[in-house]
Amino acid sequence: MPAPAPSFRDPAGGCCLFNQRVLRFVNAGAIPEFEAFLQTNCARQFIAGKKFVSTRRLNEDETAALRAAPELQPVFNAQPIGAVFEHERIPFPGYPHEWPPEMLWAAGRLTLELARAALADGFGLKDATPHNILFRGSEPVFIDALSFERRHPGDPIWKPHAQFVRTFLLPLMAHRRWNLPPADIFLTHRDGLEPEEMYRWCGPLERFKPRTLSLVSIPTWLSRRADPDDQGIYRPHLLANPEKARFILESLFKRLERTLDSLRPAAQNQSAWSDYMATHSYDDPAFAAKEAFVDEALREFQPARVLDAGANTGHFSALAAQAGAAVVAVDLDAACAGAIWRRAREQKLNLLPLVVNLARPSPALGWRNGECPSFLDRATGAFDGVLMLALIHHLLVTERIPLEEILRLAYDVTNSLLVIELVEPKDEMFRRLTRGREHLHAALDVKMFEQACAPYFEIVRSLALQGTQRRMYCLKRKGDGH
Amino acid sequence: MIFAYIDPGLGALIWQSAVAGVVGFLFYLKKSRRWIVNVFRKMFGRGPISPGAGVEISPPTVKAKIDAK
Numbered sequence: 001m002p003a004p005a006p007s008f009r010d011p012a013g014g015c016c017l018f019n020q021r022v023l024r025f026v027n028a029g030a031i032p033e034f035e036a037f038l039q040t041n042c043a044r045q046f047i048a049g050k051k052f053v054s055t056r057r058l059n060e061d062e063t064a065a066l067r068a069a070p071e072l073q074p075v076f077n078a079q080p081i082g083a084v085f086e087h088e089r090i091p092f093p094g095y096p097h098e099w100p101p102e103m104l105w106a107a108g109r110l111t112l113e114l115a116r117a118a119l120a121d122g123f124g125l126k127d128a129t130p131h132n133i134l135f136r137g138s139e140p141v142f143i144d145a146l147s148f149e150r151r152h153p154g155d156p157i158w159k160p161h162a163q164f165v166r167t168f169l170l171p172l173m174a175h176r177r178w179n180l181p182p183a184d185i186f187l188t189h190r191d192g193l194e195p196e197e198m199y200r201w202c203g204p205l206e207r208f209k210p211r212t213l214s215l216v217s218i219p220t221w222l223s224r225r226a227d228p229d230d231q232g233i234y235r236p237h238l239l240a241n242p243e244k245a246r247f248i249l250e251s252l253f254k255r256l257e258r259t260l261d262s263l264r265p266a267a268q269n270q271s272a273w274s275d276y277m278a279t280h281s282y283d284d285p286a287f288a289a290k291e292a293f294v295d296e297a298l299r300e301f302q303p304a305r306v307l308d309a310g311a312n313t314g315h316f317s318a319l320a321a322q323a324g325a326a327v328v329a330v331d332l333d334a335a336c337a338g339a340i341w342r343r344a345r346e347q348k349l350n351l352l353p354l355v356v357n358l359a360r361p362s363p364a365l366g367w368r369n370g371e372c373p374s375f376l377d378r379a380t381g382a383f384d385g386v387l388m389l390a391l392i393h394h395l396l397v398t399e400r401i402p403l404e405e406i407l408r409l410a411y412d413v414t415n416s417l418l419v420i421e422l423v424e425p426k427d428e429m430f431r432r433l434t435r436g437r438e439h440l441h442a443a444l445d446v447k448m449f450e451q452a453c454a455p456y457f458e459i460v461r462s463l464a465l466q467g468t469q470r471r472m473y474c475l476k477r478k479g480d481g482h
Numbered sequence: 483m484i485f486a487y488i489d490p491g492l493g494a495l496i497w498q499s500a501v502a503g504v505v506g507f508l509f510y511l512k513k514s515r516r517w518i519v520n521v522f523r524k525m526f527g528r529g530p531i532s533p534g535a536g537v538e539i540s541p542p543t544v545k546a547k548i549d550a551k
Binding site for chain 2: 009156158161165166224247248252
């Protein structure tokens with residue numbers, strides 16, 4: 001069976017993953033507009049700039065071959081498909097419930113850029129959700145190519161305005177006001193936060209602050225007073241003067257851009273982990289030895305795709321990216337993931353940061369758990385190298401994950417290389433975490449660790465970091481682990 | 483063919499419509515200002531300002547950039 005369509009809400013067509021290809025099925029009635037949009041200067045410019053997913057229409061033979069595929073019968077039978085298009089595949093999809101606030105901001109910026117550019121070509125963006133966007137490294141790419149339709153020249157209203165507010169502005173506002181990570185919001189709220197919900201969270205004075213007044217309070221008061229059965233509210237109110245309608249929309253996009261920029265996450269966002277690189281327990285020679293060890297492993301194995309698990313602020317992710325790998329860096333701390341994103345953008349690194357807790361990885365989400373696959377579904381077998389640096393003591397002690405389980409996870413995720421740092425129970429950080437439970441980990445030492453690795457990995461080399469209770473391992477995945 | 487399918491909200495839609503009304507009024511103010519400026523420019527022998535100068539209808543569009551190339 002093909003993966004369920006991630007964009008089945010759009011009556012103009014759907015999308016699915018089939019044999020590693022991203023296919024878009026477009027209904028007959030929507031094809032002219034879709035193709036006309038792809039020919040616009042806006043689409044061509046954004047595709048050339050790699051900000052819009054590249055798309056090609058399949059020819060009749062290719063479409064006929066797909067029609068014959070039994071796995072695609074449900075898709076073809078569900079709606080009258082007029083044509084099939086194929087999109088480029090984004091290497092590792094990360095979803096809004098895994099983004100740090102910085103990435104949500106960047107996705108919002110791209111959404112507004114596209115909406116404004118499409119307006120100049122006579123098209124309108126018909127939905128404005130972060131789910132329209134994936135990231136290629138640290139750069140957002142608009143993937144829902146069917147989200148554009150020809151707009152009526154006299155229409156001064158942008159229907160997705162409320163959705164843009166719900167899914168971009170209010171989550172960023174909640175982050176700025178209450179330090180609530182947008183990733184947490186999107187885990188439970190596909191369509192973001194309703195103004196009414198935010199209104200309840202705000203205190204009486206907060207409700208009258210200019211930004212809150214405009215985005216939260218006034219919409220809430222108006223919706224309370226409006227007649228919910230009055231369908232006239234939703235009818236288009238077309239203006240006779242198209243120039244005026246466009247002026248109004250231009251002003252709206254400019255206002256939204258200003259509001260979005262005012263909610264841009266601060267670069268100095270702090271958390272318990274974001275200053276780890278300045279406060280860690282290694283002295284300079286030990287840290288340099290660790291860095292050299294990782295660098296040597298990366299140069300020897302030359303992994304094309306690397307997962308840095310527990311990446312913190314991305315020091316070693318950047319090292320892997322500089323060695324030529326496409327890196328996915330995961331950390332449970334949104335401030336750390338945000339710092340990685342800023343670093344990746346500044347240094348133009350092929351580095352995708354995601355807010356993921358390996359002990360509680362993102363579940364599959366959406367209708368029948370089919371719209372966003374779980375993190376482990378996406379990660380299994382997807383990497384040639386995995387870095388687990390200064391991580392296992394957190395999993396062993398804080399999360400109480402058995403050592404063998406940690407190694408099995410690494411075995412499932414990597415196809416080749418694992419660089420792992422053994423932190424022994426005598427280590428200062430390890431002891432801080434155990435808090436009187438040292439007896440639970442008394443048996444963990446080099447010998448036990450190497451025995452645990454043996455079913456899954458060959459030890460290529462190891463290095464004790466002088467002056468610490470830590471040892472680096474470069475491991476090669478065995479062909480068939482337990 | 484219209485395929486809009488997202489929830490346009492209720493209060494947010496009314497608020498957007500109200501703001502659109504105010505901005506629409508600004509459109510005429512800016513247009514009037516441009517007309518007045520043009521009258522004075524003609525009086526002093528200068529050419530009229532370009533249609534887009536007083537009312538910023540479009541941003542530097544993608545199309546314009548491509549045309550420039």
